[in-house]
Amino acid sequence: MKMNTQFTVAIHTMMLIMINPDRKMTSEMISESTGANPVLIRQIFGKLKTAGLLQISTGRGITKLAKAPDEINLWDVYTAVEGDHADELFTFHQNISKECRVGCSFKEILNPHVDKALRAMKDELSAVSLEQLLREWGAIK
Template structure:
C-alpha cells in the first residue's frame, strides 16, 4: 500500500487512536506524525466522521477521537468509509464496439468485483484494536 494514500493515512491514524481512544488529537498533530498537511488529514478524517467512526470537536481543546470502541471498528469499515477502491476496475470511458473487447471487459470486471468482495471480507475480520500497537509517543 502506498504510504501517501488516504487509506494508509486513515489506517495509521486510527491504529494509533486505538491505543488511547479517548485522547483528542488535532489535525496538526496527526499531520506532523504522518508527514502530510493538516488539510489532507481533515479531508480524510472528515469522511470517517461522516461514516460514524470518528467524532470531532472544534476549539482550543478540540480535535479528533474515535466514535466507537476500537474493537467495534474494522479495517473494512475504514476502507468503505473512504469510498475508494484498491482494485482497478478496468472501466473505460466509452463502450467498445468490438465484441471481443466488450466480453473481455465484462469478464475482467466480474473478476475484479470478486476480488473487491474478498478484500472487504478479509478486512472485516480485523479490528483496529488488533492492529493498534504500542504507543510510540508521537500521536
Template sequence: MSISSRFTVGVHVLALIELNKEGISSSEFLAGSVNTNPTLIRKIMGMLKKAGLIEVHPGIAGAKLAKEPSYITLLDVYKAVDVVKEKELFSVHENPHPNCPVGRNIQDSITPVLSAAQLALEKVLGNVTIEDILKDIVDKEKFRIVNE
C-alpha cells in the first residue's frame, strides 16, 4: 500500500507553476515535466482549484497560484488531492466479536494511537511550503551549474 502519487504530482505542479510564473503553465506543459498525460494533470488541477490553491479558467490556457508559495504547505496539497480520508490512514477490521473483551474494546483503544500517528505525519507536511521546495530546487540547480 502506498499513498497515491497525486500528492507528489500536486507538489510538482505547484512548484512548476510558480517557477514558470512569467510563462503559461497549461496542462500539457505541466504534463510534460511530470511525464504523464494532460488529463491526469487537469484532474489534479481541478482538485487544487477547488481547494483554493490555484486559479485556472475554462478555455484560458495556464494556471497561476492563488496564494503566495510561502503560504501553501504540503499539508494543504495533501488534503486538496484527497489521498487520505480524514482519520482513515489506517484501516480497522470491521465488526470484531462483542463477546470478547478484546473484540469489544480494541477499536476504541487503538483509534487514538492511530489518529496521533496520522497527525504526527500531517504536522511534518504542514511545516514545509511550496516556497521551501522551490528554494531547494533552485539551490540544487546552482550546484549543478557550478559543477558543469
C-alpha cells in the first residue's frame, strides 16, 4: 500500500516549527529539510491552519503550533492533511462481478478486516503526541 507523503511532511514541518519557536520558518527552508516542493509545504501549512493546529502570523511571519505539543496527536495531523477519509486507504476495485462466486460477497468478507486495520491505525496514531516525538528526537540527536 502506498500513501502520499503529506502526513510525514506535515509531521516533519511541525517538528521543525517546535524546535525553532522564534524563527521564521519559510516554505523554502522547510522544503530544503523535507525534500518536498515549497508549494506542497504551503498547501500543508494551509491545511494545518484550517484544522486549528498551526498559527501563521503576518508581519514577523512566525509560525507556531496552535496548541501545546502534548495536545496534538498524529491522528490530528493525519486527518488535517489527508482528511478523515481513512476508509479510502483501502479502495475496492471497481466493477466487481456480482456473478462471480468470490465477487458477489468480496466486500462483505473483506470489509470487517479492513475496518479493524483502520481502527488500529487510528488508535495507534492517536496515542502519539508531538510532545512524545519531540522527546524521542531529543533522545537520539
